[in-house]
Amino acid sequence: MEGALIARDRVGVQDFVLLDSHTSEAAFLNNLRKRYQENLIYTYIGTLLVSVNPYKELDIYTVTQMQLYRGVNFFELPPHLYAIADNAYRVMCSEYNNHFILISGESGAGKTEASKKILQYYAVTCPTTEQLQVVRDRLLLSNPVLEAFGNAKTLRNDNSSRFGKYMDIQFDFKGAPVGGHILSYLIEKSRVVHQNHGERNFHIFYQLLEGGEKDLLCWLGLERNPQKYAYLVQGRCAKVFSINDKNDWKIVRKAFSIIDFTEKDLEHLFGIVASVLHLGNIQFEEDSNGHAIIRNGTQIKWISKVLSPLNVDLAFYARDAVAKAIYGRTFTWLVNKINGSLANKDSTRKTVIGLLDIYGFEVLDTNSFEQFCINYCNEKLQQLLIEMTLKAEQEEYEMEGIEWEPIPYFNNKIICDLVEQKHKGIISILDEECLRPGEATDLSFLEKLEEKVGDHAHFVTRKLADQKTRKSIDWVDFRLLHYAGEVTYCAVGFLEKNNDLLYRNLKEVLCNSKNGIVRDCFLLSELDSRRRPETVATQFKNSLMSLIEILMSKEPSYIRCIKPNENKEPGKFDDCLIRHQVKYLGLMEHLRVRRAGFAYRRKYEHFLRRYKSLCPATWPHWHGPAAEGVERLIKHIGYKPEEYKLGRTKIFIRFPKTLFATEDAFEIRKHLLVSRLQAKYKGRLGKRDYQKKRKAAIKLEACWRGVLARKEAKKRTWAVQIIRKFIQGFINRKKPLCPENVEFVRLVQYKYLMKLRDHIPRNVLDKSWLQPPSILEEISEMLQKMCIRNLVRKYCRGVTPERKVQLQQKAVTSAIFRGKKEGYQQSINLPFADTRLSISTSNLGDGIVVMHVPEDNKQKGDVILQCEHIFEMVTKLCMLANKQNLVKVVKGSLRFRIGSGKEGTMVFTVGPEPHVFKAKDGQLTVVRPHQGTGSLVLAFPSDAQPLWESLRKHPWKRVVSVKRLLNRNLKETQFVFNLLTPFSHPRCQTRQSLDEKQFLVTRNGKEPAG
C-alpha cells in the first residue's frame, strides 16, 4: 500500500517514515522544502501531520476536497488536515470515545487557520439535520467574534491569537455536531493599553470605527478615525493592507445575530468597547498639590475624584487598569455568552472532538509577563506531546517486553519544573514576591529568582551569565532556555501584571455600572470577599493543568505547524528558521521512534473484540485467554512475523498497511455480517408479518364460512318449510280453501294457468285443451267454454256479410247432403258462386223458359221448361237469384246447349195449337197457342234418372203430366211438367237458387223422400 502511495505522490515522500535516511535532518528538510515549493504543505510522520504555512491561498480546501477525504482510509490520499480530522471523527464514531486535535507551532505558523479549516470540514461533511443547522452555524461563527475581540495584528502575524482557545465540538451518537464548548486562556489584556511598534490593538476597535454605522458611532460618541484614540495609535499601524476591517465588521455583526446576542447585549458590548477608547483619551495633569486632575472635560470629573489622591503616574496606571479589567472581563463574558448559545441541553451521551489552538511560542524584542505565560503554555503542551508520544511509546515497549533500543530525545520536563514547581518554581517565587509584605519590586523578584533557581541549567541572568552572554542580557532581564530556544524576559511589570489589582473604589464604581455586561463582570460579592484573589500566573498555571487533564483523557491527533519565514512571504523557505523549528518540535525524534516502533498497538481484548469475526475459531466467541485468541486470529488472517509483535498485554503492528488490510477485511466482513443480521431480521419480520396475515385470513375465512353456513341453513329451513307446506297442501288439496292448502292450490292454479297460457287453442276448429289437475277441472271447463265462446265470437266478428251468406248456404247444403251424397266433402271448401243461372224466354206468348247451364260444364245441356205462369216464375227465379238482368227476352229463336258441347236452336212461332216439335235437323220449334195453361220444362242430365223417378212418384199431385222431350240417345233428358198450380204456390218453395245439376222441389220445406 505504501508503495502505491509513493507513486501517487508527485514530490518527495508524503510520509517521512518512508525517507531512506530517516536520521538525517538534511534529508528531512530537503523533503519538506521540495514539497513546500510544489505547494504540498502537508507531510506525515506516521499519523502526525506537519504543516508548513504557505502564506497564500491554496486550492485544497474546497468542498470537493472535503468530500474526497470523507470516510477514506488515512493513508489512501495525500496528507491533509482533512485526513487527520476525518480519522479522528471516524474513530470517534466507531469506538465512541473522545478525541482532541492538538495544533501547535509558533506564532504565525498557521494554527488558527488549521483549526478553522477543521471546523469547516466537520460542518460540511458531518451529517446534520435542519435543527442542527443552527448549532453548526454558531460553531462556525463563534470564530469571527472571538477573533475580533481576541486577535490582533502582531509583528509575527496579522491575525495573531492573543488568547488560548480550546473548543470542544460535541457529536451525538449519529455523528452529527450538536453543540460545543469553548475554554479560553489568558487574554493578553496589556494590549488594550499598549502596543509595540508595528502592532495593533484588538481588531474590534478598528472594526467598530471602520465599519460601525454612523448612528452607532454617534451614539457611542466616537469618530471614524483611529488616529483620534490614544489606545490605537501606539503601534502606528492602524491601517493594515491585509486586513479589511469594514468587511470583518459585517461578518462580526452577522455572527452576533446568529449567536443569540440581543440588541441590548450589543449596545452594552459596543458601549464597553467605546468606553475603553474614551478612557484611553483621558489625560491627567498635576494640580498644585501634586494630585492628578483631568486635563480637559468636565463631565468625567468623577474619574479624577475616584482616582484621587493619586499622582499623575498612578492616575494613568489606574485608568489603564480599568481599561484592561473591563476588556479582559468582557472577553470572558463573551466566551460564556457564546458557550450559552452553543450549549446542547439534551442530556444524552455525547462524544467530543477538541480543537486546541493556543498562542504559539513567541520571542519578541522585549518579552514580558505575557510572553512568559505563552511560552510556558507551549512548554506544557510540548511536555504533553512528549508524554503521550515519545516517552509513553518507548515506555510501553519496555513494559510490554518488546525488544527496543531507546531513542534519546529532549524532555522539556526540566523547564516545566523550573517554571511551575511548587515553592521552587518561577511562578511560586513570583507569587511570593507579590504577596509578601514590604517593598517588593520587579528587581527584588529578579534577585529572588537568582537566589532560588540561579543554578538551574535553563535559567540565566546577567549576573549568572558568562562573559559572552552577559552582553545580551540587561540587568532587569532573566533568560530561560526553552525547548524552542532562548527567550529573554524583561522582569519589569511582572509583579504588577501578576497581581492584576484594581483599586477598590474603581471596582465599586464598576459594580454599580448601568451597563449590564460590566455589572455581570464586576460582582458586588467580589468586594466583600476577604480572600485575596489568585495571582494571574497561578490562575493560568491551574487552568493549564486542568487543560492537560482534559486532554490526557482523550485520544490525541497532532498537527505541527511550521512557519517558513519571518516575513509572511509565500514560497520562501527559510532553512535556518525551519531547521530550528524541526528541532525544537522534536520532529526528528518523533520520526525515529515512529520508524523503529510500531504504527499501531492494541490491547489483546480490544483487538480480539474488533476483529474476531475474521477467524472462525474466534467467532462468535473465544473462550480462552485473549492473547491466544489474537494469535489464532492473526495466524488465520496471515500476518507475517515481521509485521507484528506480541507484547504482554498488547499486540503491536508495525505497518499501517497491515492494519488497514485487516480493517478492510473487517469492513467487508462487517457488511457480510450485517447483511446476514438484516436477512435474519427481515426474515423474522416477514415471518411475523406472514403469521399475522395468516391469522387474519383464517379469521376472515371462518367469519365468511359462518356467514355462508348461516345463509345456507336459513335457506334450508326455508326450503323445508316450503316442502312441508307443499306436501301438506298436496294432502289437503281436495279440501276447500284453508290455510293448509291455500298456497298449494294457488301454486297449482298459477302453474296450470301459466302453462295453459302457452297451450290455449288459437282457432275455433282447434278442439285441444290442456288436461287440468283434478282440483281445477271445473274451472278448466269454464275456461274452455269461455275460450271457445271467445274464439267463436272473434270468428263471427271476422266473418264478412258475403261469407255469412256463403256459410248459410253451406249450412243448408250440409243439411241436405252431409253423409248422403258423394263429393259433398270435397265441395265444402269450394265456395258457391252468386249465381250461375241465366234465363232466356221468347217475346211471344209461349210458356217456354230456357235455363242456361254455365258454359264451364260442357257435359250438361240447358234446362228447358214450359210453364203456364211464366212471368210469375221468371220473376220469382230472378228474385231468388237476386239478379234482374238474368233474363234475356229473345225474338224468333234462341240457342241452347244440348250437352257434350253441342248446341241446338229453338224457334218460336205462333200457331193454332200449342205445339213443340223437333225438326229433322234437330231444330226445336215452339208454337204458341192462342190459349191454355203453362207447363214447366225441366231438363235433367241423363244420370239424374233416379231423381226424376222419385219426383214422379212423389205425391205432388199438381204435376199433371210429364212428357219426355228428348230422345233416349241423348245423355240428357228433358222433361216437361205440366203444373196445375203456378210455382208461386205457397206450399211449393225453393230453398236455394237453381242449380245446373239439381233442381230440387220440396214441399213444405222438406226433402223429397227416396
Ligand SMILES: Nc1ncnc2c1ncn2[C@@H]1O[C@H](COP(=O)(O)OP(=O)(O)O)[C@@H](O)[C@H]1O
Ligand atoms: N493553510 C493556509 N493557507 C493559506 N494561508 C495560511 C494558511 N495557514 C496560515 N496562513 C496564513 O498565515 C497567517 C497566520 O496564520 P494563523 O493561523 O493565524 O497563525 P497562528 O494561529 O499559528 O498564529 C494567516 O493569517 C494566513 O494569512
Ligand SMILES: [Mg+2]
Ligand atoms: Mg492563532
